[in-house]
Amino acid sequence: TQLLEQSPQFLSIQEGENLTVYCNSSSVFSSLQWYRQEPGEGPVLLVTVVTGGEVKKLKRLTFQFGDARKDSSLHITAAQPGDTGLYLCAGEDNAGNMLTFGGGTRLMVKP
Amino acid sequence: DVKVTQSSRYLVKRTGEKVFLECVQDMDHENMFWYRQDPGLGLRLIYFSYDVKMKEKGDIPEGYSVSREKKERFSLILESASTNQTSMYLCASSWGGGYIQYFGAGTRLSVL
Numbered sequence: 001t002q003l004l005e006q007s008p009q010f011l012s013i014q015e016g017e018n019l020t021v022y023c024n025s026s027s028v029f030s031s032l033q034w035y036r037q038e039p040g041e042g043p044v045l046l047v048t049v050v051t052g053g054e055v056k057k058l059k060r061l062t063f064q065f066g067d068a069r070k071d072s073s074l075h076i077t078a079a080q081p082g083d084t085g086l087y088l089c090a091g092e093d094n095a096g097n098m099l100t101f102g103g104g105t106r107l108m109v110k111p
Numbered sequence: 112d113v114k115v116t117q118s119s120r121y122l123v124k125r126t127g128e129k130v131f132l133e134c135v136q137d138m139d140h141e142n143m144f145w146y147r148q149d150p151g152l153g154l155r156l157i158y159f160s161y162d163v164k165m166k167e168k169g170d171i172p173e174g175y176s177v178s179r180e181k182k183e184r185f186s187l188i189l190e191s192a193s194t195n196q197t198s199m200y201l202c203a204s205s206w207g208g209g210y211i212q213y214f215g216a217g218t219r220l221s222v223l
Binding site: 044098 | 159213
């Protein structure tokens with residue numbers, strides 16, 4: 001079974017601060033996805049990274065896939081209260097149908 | 112827009128009851144999944160189905176069964192609910208060759 005470890009599990013910061021969430025594994029993934037989940041809702045896909053070393057930006061969010069495709073990071077610049085939520089990384093297996101999820105990072109951005 | 116609908120947002124059941132959780136998707140997806148989500152453990156796969164009447168065990172299938180009689184509907188069944196099955200249950204679907212999964216809003220089940 002492939003495992004994904006996310007850190008930190010909890011993060012409480014002030015509006016305007018920067019933060020980085022990490023997603024690490026000893027396994028290689030075909031791709032890696034980041035989801036955000038708000039209370040009472042299911043996870044919603046933010047981005048998919050496919051190529052080792054790939055960097056994708058989504059407004060203030062920057063996603064990076066490690067060169068070896070074993071890890072990923074999510075960096076948020078100037079966090080806003082609207083960024084509050086649970087962030088989940090998920091790695092795709094080589095067969096292309098299954099996702100392995102990390103434990104999640106619960107982010108609270110205080111105004 | 113893809114829509115995955117779970118029949119109940121909240122359920123309260125008693126130990127030993129048989130529980131049905133229903134999920135319907137409207138995008139003709141081949142694959143459907145059931146996960147449970149517990150704090151700090153992320154999403155853990157219970158069962159998935161890649162076609163009508165086909166099912167495969169995920170990582171934690173014990174105590175659960177599933178049914179997929181129609182392509183758009185995937186049901187999760189707890190034959191005899193136990194308190195350790197109190198959790199958030201999430202249904203998802205994806206195209207046959209696709210890795211992007213679309214999630215329902217979840218069912219929060221409490222077993223007393």
